[in-house]
Amino acid sequence: xxxxxxxxxxxxxxxxxxxxxxxxxxxxxxxxxxxxxxxxxxxxxxxxxxxxxxxxxxxxxxxxxxxxxxxxxxxxxxxxxxxxxxxxxxxxxxxxxxxxxxxxxxxxxxxxxxxxxxxxxxxxxxxxxxxxxxxxxxxxxxxxxxxxxxxxxxxxxxxxxxxxxxxxxxxxxxxxxxxxxxxxxxxxxxxxxxxxxxxxxxxxxxxxxxxxxxxxxxxxxxxxxxxxxxxxxxxxxxxxxxxxxxxxxxxxxxxxxxxxxxxxxxxxxxxxxxxxxxxxxxxxxxxxxxxxxxxxxxxxxxxxxxxxxxxxxxxxxxxxxxxxxxxxxxxxxxxxxxxxxxxxxxxxxxxxxxxxxxxxxxxxxxxxxxxxxxxxxxxxxxxxxxxxxxxxxxxxxxxxxxxxxxxxxxxxxxxxxxxxxxxxxxxxxxxxxxxxxxxxxxxxxxxxxxxxxxxxxxxxxxxxxxxxxxxxxxxxxxxxxxxxxxxxxxxxxxxxxxxxxxxxxx
Amino acid sequence: xxxxxxxxxxxxxxxxxxxxxxxxxxxxxxxxxxxxxxxxxxxxxxxxxxxxxxxxxxxxxxxxxxxxxxxxxxxxxxxxxxxxxxxxxxxxxxxxxxxxxxxxxxxxxxxxxxxxxxxxxxxxxxxxxxxxxxxxxxxxxxxxxxxxxxxxxxxxxxxxxxxxxxxxxxxxxxxxxxxxxxxxxxxxxxxxxxxxxxxxxxxxxxxxxxxxxxxxxxxxxxxxxxxxxxxxxxxxxxxxxxxxxxxxxxxxx
Ligand code: SF4
Ligand code: SF4
Numbered sequence: 119x120x121x122x123x124x125x126x127x128x129x130x131x132x133x134x135x136x137x138x139x140x141x142x143x144x145x146x147x148x149x150x151x152x153x154x155x156x157x158x159x160x161x162x163x164x165x166x167x168x169x170x171x172x173x174x175x176x177x178x179x180x181x182x183x184x185x186x187x188x189x190x191x192x193x194x195x196x197x198x199x200x201x202x203x204x205x206x207x208x209x210x211x212x213x214x215x216x217x218x219x220x221x222x223x224x225x226x227x228x229x230x231x232x233x234x235x236x237x238x239x240x241x242x243x244x245x246x247x248x249x250x251x252x253x254x255x256x257x258x259x260x261x262x263x264x265x266x267x268x269x270x271x272x273x274x275x276x277x278x279x280x281x282x283x284x285x286x287x288x289x290x291x292x293x294x295x296x297x298x299x300x301x302x303x304x305x306x307x308x309x310x311x312x313x314x315x316x317x318x319x320x321x322x323x324x325x326x327x328x329x330x331x332x333x334x335x336x337x338x339x340x341x342x343x344x345x346x347x348x349x350x351x352x353x354x355x356x357x358x359x360x361x362x363x364x365x366x367x368x369x370x371x372x373x374x375x376x377x378x379x380x381x382x383x384x385x386x387x388x389x390x391x392x393x394x395x396x397x398x399x400x401x402x403x404x405x406x407x408x409x410x411x412x413x414x415x416x417x418x419x420x421x422x423x424x425x426x427x428x429x430x431x432x433x434x435x436x437x438x439x440x441x442x443x444x445x446x447x448x449x450x451x452x453x454x455x456x457x458x459x460x461x462x463x464x465x466x467x468x469x470x471x472x473x474x475x476x477x478x479x480x481x482x483x484x485x486x487x488x489x490x491x492x493x494x495x496x497x498x499x500x501x502x503x504x505x506x507x508x509x510x511x512x513x514x515x516x517x518x519x520x521x522x523x524x525x526x527x528x529x530x531x532x533x534x535x536x537x538x539x540x541x542x543x544x545x546x547x548x549x550x551x552x553x554x555x556x557x558x559x560x561x562x563x564x565x566x567x568x569x570x571x572x573x574x575x576x577x578x579x580x581x582x583x584x585x586x587x588x589x590x591x592x593x594x595x596x597x598x599x600x601x602x603x604x605x606x607x608x609x610x611x612x613x614x615x616x617x618x619x620x621x622x623x624x
Numbered sequence: 625x626x627x628x629x630x631x632x633x634x635x636x637x638x639x640x641x642x643x644x645x646x647x648x649x650x651x652x653x654x655x656x657x658x659x660x661x662x663x664x665x666x667x668x669x670x671x672x673x674x675x676x677x678x679x680x681x682x683x684x685x686x687x688x689x690x691x692x693x694x695x696x697x698x699x700x701x702x703x704x705x706x707x708x709x710x711x712x713x714x715x716x717x718x719x720x721x722x723x724x725x726x727x728x729x730x731x732x733x734x735x736x737x738x739x740x741x742x743x744x745x746x747x748x749x750x751x752x753x754x755x756x757x758x759x760x761x762x763x764x765x766x767x768x769x770x771x772x773x774x775x776x777x778x779x780x781x782x783x784x785x786x787x788x789x790x791x792x793x794x795x796x797x798x799x800x801x802x803x804x805x806x807x808x809x810x811x812x813x814x815x816x817x818x819x820x821x822x823x824x825x826x827x828x829x830x831x832x833x834x835x836x837x838x839x840x841x842x843x844x845x846x847x848x849x850x851x852x853x854x855x856x857x858x859x860x861x862x863x864x865x866x867x868x869x870x871x872x873x874x875x876x877x
Contacts, residue, residue: 237805270758271766295806312700313675321763378631380774394648400651435630439628620763623803623805
């Protein structure tokens with residue numbers, strides 16, 4: 119499923135020196151604007167400072183999703199310069215341009231909302247200096263919550279600017295979880311990074327480790343066995359089921375409907391315990407390693423299949439209980455609505471974008487391996503409210519469970535002939551990586567596309583690692599969803615988005 | 625109504641009756657170090673370890689030491705060892721009351737048992753309210769802390785609960801390596817918890833920095849000032865590791 123490419127035509131590894139000359143920033147901006155005009159998707163816009171041997175400045179990478187596949191284009195821009203902000207025409211670029219500016223100093227001229235994303239580098243510990251938007255007027259008041267919240271949840275600050283009872287604007291300030299992950303990825307040999315990669319976002323372990331290892335395998339030109347691909351897809355879908363269940367638990371709790379909450383909890387326990395029996399860890403840590411993936415022999419396969427067969431009817435039963443309740447409908451319907459137009463403009467992605475009616479799902483649009491052979495159903499909702507996000511998650515769990523059961527019951531599917539991450543290895547084996555190459559790898563995780571982009575220098579050493587969680591773009595969607603709502607709607611809006619703080623903060 | 629009854633019937637009884645006896649199937653838990661001699665000059669396990677958890681003492685009979693305060697139970701050291709010295713069992717009882725007690729070797733295969741505190745038993749043995757602070761973690765430990773109160777583990781049955789306000793708390797459950805950006809908020813939260821109070825360090829991140837220990841974006845001075853009463857290893861911690869550790873610490877029968 120991860121699609122690895124560095125040109126219009128998906129290639130396993132793109133040698134930058136041979137396939138492209140770096141564009142000028144104005145050429146790249148024009149190319150991106152044209153692509154966005156033609157309704158393509160800007161997956162990412164990121165950069166790195168140049169290193170010794172390069173002309174001083176910033177190398178900017180644009181990743182676009184077009185009907186032909188991924189398109190990756192790069193530009194060099196001299197130190198201390200700026201470029202006309204994309205955001206002024208396409209708001210979806212806002213967070214990428216902010217991040218690029220924060221990480222490299224490259225100024226997007228005319229950006230309407232140029233604020234730090236995560237207070238990294240020299241800005242660490244200056245997080246209290248965040249320049250909040252101000253709403254002025256009589257009866258205007260502000261409510262600030264966090265970074266520490268009431269529940270067991272990651273830290274972040276939410277500032278509600280209200281007029282009377284209504285939220286006019288919500289500003290979400292993140293960065294508290296910043297661990298400098300991208301820098302850490304350059305400190306150890308890439309083949310030993312899996313445990314770190316698995317802890318970038320601990321509820322999306324499979325998505326991150328698959329995206330990272332696919333990029334690495336591509337740079338090393340070491341395609342994996344079909345059984346390895348298939349095992350990874352099985353793990354990823356189990357992760358999707360488990361994490362959507364965690365969100366539904368939270369949503370049921372937030373509306374004080376305790377019976378479904380308790381039921382979703384125990385159903386999730388059954389799934390993550392099955393993952394543990396496959397790979398040794400309830401969150402899928404250890405499932406994927408370079409060139410390897412947890413093998414599933416007959417017994418394990420039957421075990422997981424049995425778990426899923428017992429799970430599905432109980433899941434359907436509790437979903438029916440939850441959705442048929444009038445008070446549940448009353449609480450979720452028409453709250454926190456993001457129209458399809460707004461979702462597109464804001465560049466929302468993944469499950470929340472699908473709940474607003476956007477037909478985006480990489481398992482469907484860029485299928486590979488098991489997903490190409492057995493396309494999952496593309497599910498969307500029409501209404502874009504909390505109810506739609508609840509329904510979307512319920513349907514995705516049911517679809518993934520059915521898909522998993524079909525795959526596991528298919529005797530022609532080989533899940534055993536994959537290199538076992540814990541089989542005796544000769545560890546001195548160090549894969550040479552293609553020099554001067556950049557690889558972009560994408561996996562549709564539970565929240566949406568997880569991206570890992572790796573770049574090597576002339577000697578084949580990792581030069582730059584870029585990681586991107588779908589939450590990065592989606593946090594603004596949550597802020598938008600709160601407009602003209604009440605503060606008391608925040609918990610269900612927040613939970614229905616269920617975005618990652620550590621994935622944003624890195 | 626009937627739907628609700630049907631869901632109730634399907635739910636059955638979910639709680640784990642004896643939390644201390646439970647053994648999670650397939651869990652990669654405690655590292656076991658055999659007394660095989662290491663291959664000459666071999667440092668492979670140390671080299672692959674993502675969190676510097678392995679100490680090697682060459683020419684020492686008890687050559688390999690694994691620090692469970694750093695170990696993320698990733699398992700990567702086992703397959704690279706040419707002497708096949710390392711393996712894991714599904715033991716969840718990994719908590720200790722001292723930092724040093726978390727180190728295992730071939731000659732010292734067990735983590736020091738959690739020492740029951742008479743003082744804590746007397747004060748909190750029937751009710752312990754904890755405030756959780758996530759400070760730079762990956763949300764894995766946070767999800768497992770949440771799982772403590774689910775229908776399966778139901779830690780509330782022993783009066784142990786996670787509470788919303790630090791003012792209502794007897795202690796702090798710390799997860800994450802403490803990012804610099806969270807240092808101030810963590811300190812404020814700690815100060816808001818009334819005395820007497822304790823710190824429980826949950827997960828490799830909180831205990832040692834875990835896989836983020838070498839990051840320039842973390843600052844761990846807090847733990848120098850307020851040493852934990854209990855260390856709960858794992859990445860993420862298994863709920864049963866937390867539960868058995870806390871029950872032993874409080875002397876809950
Ligand atoms: S299992 Fe523990 S000791 Fe072994 S490599 Fe992983 S973190 Fe290091
Ligand atoms: S110890 Fe592991 S699971 Fe826990 S927060 Fe740290 S990285 Fe995540």
